[in-house]
Amino acid sequence: MSWEIVIGLEIHVQLATKSKLFSGAKVGFGAEPNTQTTLVDLGMPGSLPVFNEEALRMAVTFGTAIDAEIGKHSVFARKNYFYPDSPKGYQTSQMDHPIVGMGHLDIQLEDGSTKRIGVTRAHLEEDAGKSLHDDFDGMTGIDLNRSSTPLLEIVSEPDMRSAKEAVAYMRKMHAIVTTIGISDGNMAEGSMRCDANVSIRPKGQQKLGTRAELKNINSFRFIERAINVEVERQIDILEDGGKIAQETRLYDADKNETRPMRSKEEANDYRYFPCPDLLPIKIDDAYIEAIRHTLPELPDQRSARFMSQLGLSQYDAEVLSSSRTLADYFEAVVAVCNDAKLSANWVTGELARYMNQHNLEIDAAPVSATQLGQLINRIKDDTINGKGAKTVLDELWNQAGEVDTIIATKGLKQVSDIGAIENMVDDVIAANSKQVQQYVDAEVEKRGKMLGFFMGQVMKASQGSANPGQVNGLLKKKLDALC
């Protein structure tokens, strides 16, 4: 049987406020346990929440960015459940009246086409603390630093049909929240994480299959793997005549499998009701429109501009607009070197390789956009060739320094003296008579490929500093003259 995969995502985005959603405690990752908590975050008796205006502004900014209806009257509700990382015995969230209603965003599929994914809603809620499973004499330790950190939970329609689409959606969402500056989007630190609702149904069937909810996936790679492995599991069950249980499952990245979460086994009744300690949030059109006017250029708009104005390919344009800092960096490089294509190649190529290797985001890269722009300028004015440029970048990344100084001290200036190059070409032709004979005997269309050998020899002789364009031209001229 042929199956259709149906995926909906619930993405939790930590909002980049200074203080917590309902208290004046500092928001931040990596502090000593329980040092960023007030009596409100600890659920001390008599403590009361007061709502952070910046969280509201950020949520509304997000709503305008995905062209959503904004809830002019939104209500905080309590979701009641007991868990040690939930200090009040309830999570303050939103249920019937979320701050952001129906919206949408577009993802690009592999075939280059665009697909619109519905966003059902986005609501504000407080994050929970963390359970630390290191063994304290058989006990679990609870750190409430994260308690009451503002979250925006973004719920999609079940519009995605493959793990790849889910990843594309998540990447687009990441691009939007970082572009509008409401989150640092740092998935490793949990600033953005997602739950995936996954089900399958026979192709052509309207009715949705029973879904499993995969909890707390915290990297793009894991989304794809978790969904794929879950889909395989569901297909196996259904094809063996079994039934899918509606349940919450955890993705185990080490074993690459999903398994039911024991803590979620018990059927829960969250007893949502409007929080009596918080009042309804009322906002008006003027507030919403003022925020809409502050929206920066969004990823789709920026990508379109990169294509139309700078002539980038769709692929490069999308990669470069996938985060605001990356796009800003790229544009800063272009501003220095005035060559979008070369800038795109270097930012998405060599520089990206270094960042992946060191697991760094662009704003933490040790090579500034100005430096990269200067480096590209030196390629353009033929001061250095590509190989030399890679050496400079490596030096900049590892040692710092100025582009021109590195070129000078490392002797990377390329040889463009036509006489010197001609001598080297002649030497190589003279020293490799066997290969020259093969070249002469070869069919014309195969000669281009054979030229590579002579190129390599000349570049080696010049210790990489010869201008490759000139070498290529001279070699071709001289060898063809022998034929």
Next chain:
Amino acid sequence: MALENADIEKIAVLARLQLTDNDASDYANSISSILELMEQMQQVDTDGATPLSNPHDATQRLRKDEVTCGNQRDAFMAIAPASEEGLYLVPKVID
């Protein structure tokens, strides 16, 4: 509406209250009579009435996004029943 012991036990689990069998039947009796008292509400037509959560129908005031509290861990940890290395301790949590 009369509640059985089993209903009470279900509620008690949701509310995280351990009950003895005696407790359960006592509560089944008293809560049933309380629910009977509440039945009175169903006789009233409230269709036109908007639910009232706050007597003033007031709206939420906003707090400036400022950090106003520093580290008070020592004061709060001092009153915790079980703690170690700045963490609250609970019996092992299983995900």
Next chain:
Amino acid sequence: MTHKTLVQISKDLAAGRYSSREITQDIIADIKARDSIYNSFISLSEDLALAQADAADASRIAGDAGILTGVPFAHKDLFCTKGHATTAASKMLENFVPPYESTVGQRLLSAGAVCVGKTNMDEFAMGSSNENSFFGAVKNPWDLTAVPGGSSGGSAAAVAAGLVPAATGTDTGGSIRQPASFCNLTGIKPTYGRVSRFGIIAYASSLDQAGPLCQTAEDAAIMLNAMAGFDEQDSTSIQQATPDFSADLNLPLQGLKVGLPKEFFGPGLNSEVADCIMMAVKKIEALGAQIIDISLPNLELSIPAYYVIAPSEASSNLSRFDGVRYGYRCDQPKDLMDLYCRSRAEGFGTEVKRRIMVGTYALSEGYYDAYYVKAQRIRRLIKDDFTRALSQVDVIMGPVAPTPAFNLGSNTKDPVAMYLEDIYTLSANMAGIPAMSTPAGFVNGRPVGLHIMGNYFAEAKLLNIAHQYQQVTDWHLQTPTSNQIKGA
């Protein structure tokens, strides 16, 4: 010192008749000597009190004394007091010492008042008789076989017994007014949001409101002046200038329109209590008021609606007591579920558990609309009733409770009978309007209070009426010691 009013003590301190330290020591000694009779205190904060008294005496010497400087009072043990145990009369918080002060407590301390201790109450403010306390029932100083009322029964008994001139209370469904009525005191529940709830352990957030219990309206106005005011830490606090509640005390009552709702005088009302109330109303009429018959048609529904809303909010508010970060934790929990279920079962008393379960049930799937939402709609009807009535009249009067203080133990077996006692007080909390009780006579030696309810923010008007009434009556001046204490 016994039965001196707050105003008298304030004057004595100003005149240098004694220092704050002296009266604080006297009061603490008196409580130690006599409170075993009433059980009105859970704890005394002697060291903190003496330090506060010394600071008050010093500020008086420096010329900074205000009306409350150096005046001793007691807190209901629901107000968090920094560095001093705050129990909510529960085993759950038997050893809980908050590292923070309630806003009300802070305001009273800033005004120079001296907190001598924490008074007994119904556990987590759930009760109408003060019999639901982990620390034992409180006895009514007027009759030791009677309840003092609840949930602020310890505060009421302490003031009525002359142990302290004033005490704080909280009123979620009558918990200031009913004990004030049962103990011959002046107690006021302000408009919802007038007094900050920050640092007061929550029972039902949308109904809870703190206020004072005193001997006179004049004293109550002074206490309320210190307690009330906008607090940015409480989202439900009202952002409105706080008037001087003492300013209007002496206004004449000429032309005042008083509404008597017929539902307050139905068959459930004890006839002798009704007589006391009607005599009081006549007195007020004699002061120039006009008496008008009105109706609050949904009054009876306030009982079921309240007993859905309050337990629902409570079930959620009390979930934080889980034995993890503070408070009672059971011995040797075998797993997480056991930690929760046993800590809460062992830490909470019977009535608290009952209300948690009622609320849990009312909010649960399939019942939420029929109970919680329905109750909130009825709450709207009750508010509309008051809005309508208070467009015709300035204030509404009636009894606080259907009977005088009932006997200890008489209602403990039947929670519904106990809930029905709250019939006249619940609706003011549902609507959020201010309401108070002032002494209006006795039935068989047990006090009866006159209930005065007004429009939003009309506390000054209520206190004005009570004060004028107290100028022409002497009920409020009577003390248990001036009568024969029964059952002693």
